Ligand SMILES: Nc1ncnc2c1ncn2[C@@H]1O[C@H](COP(=O)(O)OP(=O)(O)OP(=O)(O)O)[C@@H](O)[C@H]1O
């Protein structure tokens with residue numbers, strides 16, 4: 001019925017074209033399945049909740065060169081002034097800007113040193129009681145910092161003893177029991193008591209392989225000449241407020257420089273830029289590979305047909321129906337394609353393992369290989385239908401009319 | 404067995420209209436061996452193609468083994484071709500990527516014959532043309548005469564009632580041509596009806612009945628060689 005054996009034998013006797021096509025299909029399958037998985041993973045990431053109302057936030061950096069002001073007082077004056085600007089919801093001084101790619105992280109211990117202890121890595125934000133509202137993160141348990149929890153210091157001795165942690169951190173540190181009210185330790189043996197738990201609040205490195213969900217807020221201000229300030233506004237007012245930011249800050253005190261006034265969604269975009277570029281390149285590669293393969297199949301079949309017009313005419317003269325001719329090309333293509341898909345699927349899995357080792361990419365989901373293989377199969381079959389139909393329409397009289 | 408009445412065939416190309424067959428009528432009886440001759444371009448191949456349903460005709464009546472061909476669709480013509488007709492071509496038309504066995508198998512597969520039966524027939528036919536030992540060879544490993552014998556085996560494998568040959572010896576030297584002719588005569592003696600187009604007057608003379616096509620029409624004489632010989636024999 002499908003003439004599998006003679007078609008296979010005939011393929012083996014003129015194999016160059018078939019092998020080229022087979023390799024092309026194999027490469028397409030291997031690359032496209034991995035690339036589409038990476039793209040899917042990336043889209044997942046881009047759509048991931050960060051916990052921050054990004055369109056209401058902006059950040060800027062203050063570089064103070066004047067020596068005539070007490071920095072530990074100036075930041076409070078600045079924050080108070082900012083909060084008074086109409087449209088501003090809240091503002092806070094912080095050591096690190098979320099989603100920006102730069103910040104601090106540390107290991108936090110379950111027990112004080114020198115005891116043996118589990119530890120969990122987390123990014124930390126130093127900020128006062130305005131952080132919760134400014135960041136826009138959602139408190140799901142416990143309470144916010146009180147003004148008396150906040151320490152303005154640069155020494156360990158005077159470090160705070162309470163913290164608000166993300167839900168992910170709480171669960172990582174205390175997998176089996178409620179975390180609220182428990183202590184964990186930093187600087188070796190300094191205890192931090194969990195007084196509040198917030199829902200999602202990502203670290204400055206949302207793309208990191210260290211879980212970016214593990215974050216903590218510590219009520220501390222470390223006044224310095226280089227200070228980040230986060231401002232949250234009504235969504236529609238942000239652009240206007242950002243424009244006046246340099247002026248109002250310099251009006252308040254002018255021996256300093258205001259730089260990096262940037263909306264938080266822009267911050268995230270910059271952080272993701274190289275990733276997005278890579279995704280675009282992957283999409284282009286997929287499109288190019290797929291169309292080259294489709295064209296290759298189309299061309300090869302076309303070539304096969306023009307090479308075999310006399311043979312097709314002869315087959316028709318010997319009693320082949322048009323459908324037999326179409327089936328011949330479909331079966332032939334299916335054989336080459338299945339061979340290619342077999343090699344391609346194995347290569348896809350191997351390539352996936354390599355990529356996982358080279359870059360921090362999750363393990364390739366095999367369903368991607370399966371779906372890609374199916375799609376490539378369908379595409380090659382479609383590419384072969386048109387030339388096969390044309391072949392079927394070759395007149396059987398070709399058999400006697402050509403020598 | 405084959406009956407054509409006032410068949411016309413007009414080829415319409417962009418510039419010209421070629422009347423390849425005009426009011427062509429012919430009746431062929433079961434078991435005949437007919438040689439068709441005529442000048443180049445006179446319509447011999449056109450006639451053979453129409454007889455073998457490789458081409459349709461413009462008008463007229465054609466009946467093959469009781470079936471009116473004019474009303475058949477493409478699939479029906481393909482099936483009828485497969486069952487009733489064996490073709491032998493000037494250029495052999497073997498499929499280069501298939502070995503001899505697979506070549507002879509082609510029409511049998513289209514007929515849907517089972518593997519064991521196919522094998523039996525293929526071996527018998529290759530044996531009959533003297534190539535039983537070379538079933539695994541590819542066509543390009545054979546001489547022209549051998550290739551044509553494979554093509555004949557392929558035509559025979561379907562056990563057709565009707566063999567159509569368009570200059571089957573046209574590409575062969577005279578020795579090979581004679582061998583092929585002897586094979587065809589043998590096949591005819593075994594019961595198949597044969598119509599053969601040829602340019603070779605010597606081969607034509609060996610066929611019991613000769614017809615000549617000139618300018619798309621049957622020339623006004625038909626020579627029955629066999630009958631003449633028969634008459635001579637009676638006189639003696
Ligand atoms: N497909 C076609 N389109 C147009 N004209 C054609 C076509 N096939 C054949 N003809 C014309 O029909 C006429 C008869 O051709 P045919 O092939 O039947 O001649 P022939 O007797 O077989 O010649 P030869 O002895 O050279 O093989 C010729 O004039 C030829 O040019």
Ligand SMILES: [Mg+2]
Pocket residue numbers: 447448449569
């Ligand atoms: Mg001819």
